[in-house]
Amino acid sequence: MYIKDVMSTEYQWIAPEATICEAARLMKDQDIGFLPIGENDRLIGTVTDRDITLRAVADNLNTSTQVRDxxxxxxxxxxxxxxxxxxCQNMAEIKVRRLPVVNRDKRLVGTVSLGDLAQAQTQQSGEALQSITNCDNAVSQAA
Incomplete structure (x- = not known):
């Protein structure tokens, strides 16, 4: 199974000139904690709810501070x-919960989260179990 099979294609992105207040509002409105940052149709960074907390709120930055900062x-x-x-292995190694997904032209095409991957693994396990069950049924009927 490939990332394109499990990723979310309904993602939000934000421009680097947007304010941290705009980013936080978009996260709240969309119930998300992660935004890819794009410029000229290219991914240039990401911002998370944690980034806003640790790099803006904790440092008492003005809400008009740009996301790029x-x-x-x-x-x-x-x-x-x-x-x-x-x-799954890469995300565990680099300790991230979400990743932007790009195509081979490095154009943003979606996002993938640990939840997406867990759901895919569950589906894959269910399909394997169904296949094993079907095989067991065929063997027991043949006996």
Missing amino acids: IMTPQLMYCYDDQSVDEI
């Missing part, structure tokens, strides 16, 4: 054609 600029992302297993 608190974003995480180190681009951590995955490709839509990578396997779910590979990305």
